[in-house]
Amino acid sequence: MIARSGRARRWYRVGIVVQKFGGTSVASVEKMRRCAQHVLRERASGHDVIVTVSAMGKTTDQFVALAAEASDNPSRREMDMLLSSGERISIALMAMVLESMGQPAISFTARQIGMTTDSSFTRARIESIDADVLKNELARGKVAIVAGFQGVTKEGDVTTLGRGGSDTTAVAVAAAVGADVCEIYTDVDGVYTTDPRKVPSARRLERVGTEEMLELASMGAGVLHPRAVLFAAKFGVPIHVRHSQRDDAGTIIAPGDQNKQGGQMERIEVTGIALKDGLGRVTLEGIPDTPGVAARVFASLAERTIVVDDIIQTVTVEDGKKKATVSFTVDHGELSDMRPVLDALLQDIGGGTSTIDVGFSKVSVVGAGIGSHAEVASTMFRALADAGINIANISTSEIKVGVLIDKTDGERALSLLHEAFGLGASPT
Ligand code: ASP
Ligand code: MG
Numbered sequence: 097m098i099a100r101s102g103r104a105r106r107w108y109r110v111g112i113v114v115q116k117f118g119g120t121s122v123a124s125v126e127k128m129r130r131c132a133q134h135v136l137r138e139r140a141s142g143h144d145v146i147v148t149v150s151a152m153g154k155t156t157d158q159f160v161a162l163a164a165e166a167s168d169n170p171s172r173r174e175m176d177m178l179l180s181s182g183e184r185i186s187i188a189l190m191a192m193v194l195e196s197m198g199q200p201a202i203s204f205t206a207r208q209i210g211m212t213t214d215s216s217f218t219r220a221r222i223e224s225i226d227a228d229v230l231k232n233e234l235a236r237g238k239v240a241i242v243a244g245f246q247g248v249t250k251e252g253d254v255t256t257l258g259r260g261g262s263d264t265t266a267v268a269v270a271a272a273v274g275a276d277v278c279e280i281y282t283d284v285d286g287v288y289t290t291d292p293r294k295v296p297s298a299r300r301l302e303r304v305g306t307e308e309m310l311e312l313a314s315m316g317a318g319v320l321h322p323r324a325v326l327f328a329a330k331f332g333v334p335i336h337v338r339h340s341q342r343d344d345a346g347t348i349i350a351p352g353d354q355n356k357q358g359g360q361m362e363r364i365e366v367t368g369i370a371l372k373d374g375l376g377r378v379t380l381e382g383i384p385d386t387p388g389v390a391a392r393v394f395a396s397l398a399e400r401t402i403v404v405d406d407i408i409q410t411v412t413v414e415d416g417k418k419k420a421t422v423s424f425t426v427d428h429g430e431l432s433d434m435r436p437v438l439d440a441l442l443q444d445i446g447g448g449t450s451t452i453d454v455g456f457s458k459v460s461v462v463g464a465g466i467g468s469h470a471e472v473a474s475t476m477f478r479a480l481a482d483a484g485i486n487i488a489n490i491s492t493s494e495i496k497v498g499v500l501i502d503k504t505d506g507e508r509a510l511s512l513l514h515e516a517f518g519l520g521a522s523p524t
Contacts, residue, residue, distance in 0.1 A: 111143055111144070111275070111276040112143065112144045112145070112146060112234065112270075112273050112274065112275040112276060113138045113143045113144070113145050113146075113275060113276060113277055113279060114145075114146045114147075114148065114266050114267075114269055114270040114273070114275045114277070114278045114279065115131075115134055115135060115138070115145060115146070115147050115148070115266075115279045115281060116147075116148040116149070116150075116244065116262060116263060116265075116266035116278065116279065116280045116281060117131045117147065117148075117149050117150070117190075117281045117340060118150045118262065118263075118280075118281065118282045118283065118340070119150040119151055119152060119153055119154070119155070119156070120153065120282070120283040120340075121281050121282065121283065121340035121341070122149050122150065122152050122153075122186050122189075122190065123152055123153035124152070124153075125189060125193060127340075127341075128186075128189060128190055128193045129193055129197075130340065130341055131147075131149075131190070131281065131340055132190075132193050132194050132197055132199070134279070134281060134340070135147060135194060135199065135239055136197065136199060139199060139239070143276075144234040145239045145240075146230055146234070146239070146240045146241075146242060146269055146270075146273065146275070147190060147201075147239060147240070147241045147242070148241075148242045148243075148244045148262055148265050148266040148269060149183065149186040149187055149190050149241065149243070149244055149262070150182075150183065150186065150244050150245065150262040151182025151183050151185065151186055151245070152182065152185060152186050152189075155182035155185070156179055156182050156245075156259070159178050159179050159181070159182060160179070162178070163175060163178055171217075172217035172218045173217050173253060175217065175218055175256075176217045176218060176220075176246075176253075176254050176255050176256045177254050179218075179245070179256050180206075180243070180245065180246040180254045180255075180256055182245075183243035183244050183245050183246055183262070184205060184243060186243075187203035187204070187205070187241045187242070187243045188203050190203065190241050191203040191241050194239055194241075199239055200236075200237055200238045200239070201238055201239040201240075201241055202233050202238050202239075202240060202241065203241040203242075203243070204229070204230075204240060204241065204242050204243065205243050205246065205248075206242075206243060206246040206247045206248045206254070207248040207252070207254075208229065209225060209226055209229045209230060209242060209269075210224065210225060210226030210229065210248075211224075211225050211226075211242075211246070211247050211248060211265070211268075212224050212225075212247065212248055212249065212250060213247030213248065213249060213255045213257070214249070214255075215249045215251070215253065215255065216255070216401045217253075217255055217256070218255075218256055218258065219256075219257070219258040219401060220247050220249075220255035220256065220257055220258075221257075221401075222247060222257070222264070222265075222268050222327075225268060225269060225272040227272040227273045227274075230242070230269070230272075230273055231273060242265060242266075242269055243265075244261065244262025244263075244265040244266065245257055245261040245262045245265060246265075257323070258321075258323070260321040261321060261323070262321075263280060263320050263321035263323075263324035264321050264323045264324040264327060266278050266280065266324065267324040267325075267327040267328050267331075267333055267335065268327050270331075270333045271327060271328075271330075271331035271333050275333065276334075277333075277334050277335070277336050278328070278333050278334070278335050278336070279335075279336045279337075279338055280319075280320065280324075280335060280336070280337045280338070281338050281339070281340035282319065282337065282338075282339070282340060283339070283340065283341075284319060284337075284339065285300060285338070285339040285342060285344040285345075285346060286300045286301065286319075286337050286338070286339075286344070286345070286346045286347035287300070287301050287304055287309065287312065287319050287320075287337055287347040287349070287368075288300055288301065288319075288368070289301065289367070289368045289369065289514065289519040289520075290368055290369045290370065290371070290510055290514050290519070291371065291510070294371070294507050294510055294511070295510060295511045295514050295520075297514065297515075297519075297520030297521055298514065298519070298520070298521075299519065299520065299521045300347065301347050301367065301368070302345070302347065302348070303347065303348045303349070303350065304347060304348075304349050304367060304368075305349075305350070305351065305352060305367075305464055306325065306328055306329040306335075306349055306350060306351045306352075307329065307351075307464065307495055308367050308368070308462055308463065308464055308495055309325050309328075309335075309349045310322065310325045310326060310329055311370070311460065311462045311493075311495055311496045312367070312368050312370045312462050313325045319337055320335070320337065320349075325349070328349065329351065332351050334348065334349065334350040334351075335348070335349040335350075336348050336349075337349065365463050365464075365466075366461055366462070366463040366466060366472065366517040366519065367462050367463040367464070368462050368463075368519070369459065369460065369461055369462070369510055369513045369514050369517070369519065370459070370460045370462060371457060371458070371459050371460075371506050371507070371509070371510045372457060372458045372459075372460075373457045373503055373506055374427055374428045374429070374457075374503075375405070375425050375426070375427060375428065375456040375457060375458055375500065375503075376425065376426055376427070376428050376430075376431050376452055376453060376454045376455075376456065377423055377424070377425050377426075377452070377453045377454075377456060377488070377489070377500070378423060378424055378425075378426060378434065378438065378450065378451070378452050379421065379422070379423040379450065379451045379452075379453070380393065380421065380422045380423070380438070380441075380442065380448050380449075380450050381419075381421045381448060381449050381450075381451070382414065382419045382421070382447065382448045382449055383419065383420050383421070383422065383442070383445055383447065383448035384419070384420070384445060384446055384447060384448075385411050385418040385419055385420040389420065389445050390409065390420075390422065392441070392444065392445055393422060393441060393445070394407075396437060396440070396441050396444070397437070400433065400437060402426060402430050402433075402434070402437070403426065403427070403430065404424040404425070404426055405424065405425040405426065405458070406424060406425050406458075406489060406491035406498065406500070407422065407423075407424045408422070408423050408424070408489060408491075409421065409422045409423075419448075423489070425456065425458065425489070425500060428454060431452060431454070434452060435452070438450040438452075455502065455503050456488060456500050456501065456502065456503055457500075457501055457502070457503040457505070457506035457509075458498050458499065458500050458501070459498070459499055459501060459506065459509045459510055459513060460496045460497065460498035460499075461476050461496060461497050461498075461513060461517065462495060462496045463495060463496075464494075464495055465494065465495065466495060466496070466497065467492045467493050467494040467495055467496060467497060468494065472497055473490075473492065473497045475516055475517070476497055476499070476513060476516070477499075479512055479513055479516040480499065480501070480509060480512075480513075483508065483509070483512055485501055485502075485505045485508070485509055486501065486502065486505075487499045487500070487501060488500040488501060488502070
């Protein structure tokens, strides 16, 4: 968009850049000053800037520990009241830092920008944002600073978006104001073929498609909150992941922009390998095999916003009657509330038993188009078999092949698959 700046009386390109700084990047006021340099740089090049920040350093973890001291079972509403306060500190300090450097700035809590969510405390979902409040401040030449991670219900209760949720705030704000890009500044320099702390030969990717990133992030690639990537995919917001203290190229995540490094377009390439720990498996056995049963099972989970991963159904015949077995994976965190939900559910659908198994990890091979190429799956299964790793479940989609394995095999599987698909940096 070309617009005329009243004050400067000149023509230049005005686009909005959203910049998100994570907890490590704003761990001290000194570090905030370094983040502010990124803001000033974008301002100097004529962009309007909206900043989203997380709580300083390990603040949120400290609040979680305090809550555990206060109660064995703190209410989720009070958890959110507590956890959301960390971001309030960092937005105010960030505004002061910018002002002290001569850049007018104003901070906002979720309530002030109408960042409304549903009322699922500790994992609320964003419903709407009042972009005008932010745009008005930008028009006045200010940098707007938005508290990450928090939201507010229609009733006025404070919510949070789930741990690591500031990324989601940033992308949602970027979508709401129509920003050109959402820059996520963090303590790593981009998205890697796999977690470099676990596999030292992992390589930084220049570009990743939003769909691939969705798979990598939800499978625990760590760099970005999965829901942030979902938002980016839904609203077509490009994300640029960058190191907050260095001036590296980072990784660009954009729709349809899959990794084509060194490859021909038709060649099927694996982009990365992800490992997700802390998974449990719920199995419902001997449930009626009639239309509507699966719908009821998943409606009852959805009602409680329990996020389920891979779902597998098989049908067996018992005493001449067809019975179904449905199993699905969930994060360990979801299991504490699961038992009563399952009991009520089995009662409702008229029979069956439920089992909960813990101690799984999931390793996924991700790449655009690989799901429909049997060689990828066969290379994967062969490599795991040669290493004596047993596969508990298999799931595939257009862009990934995932296997559920024992958690003790997780890191070993990750490195050997990274190697098997030749993803490591070539030795120099
Ligand atoms: N401060 C929150 C957390 O530590 C949100 C975030 O960092 O994104 O989970
Ligand atoms: Mg954090």
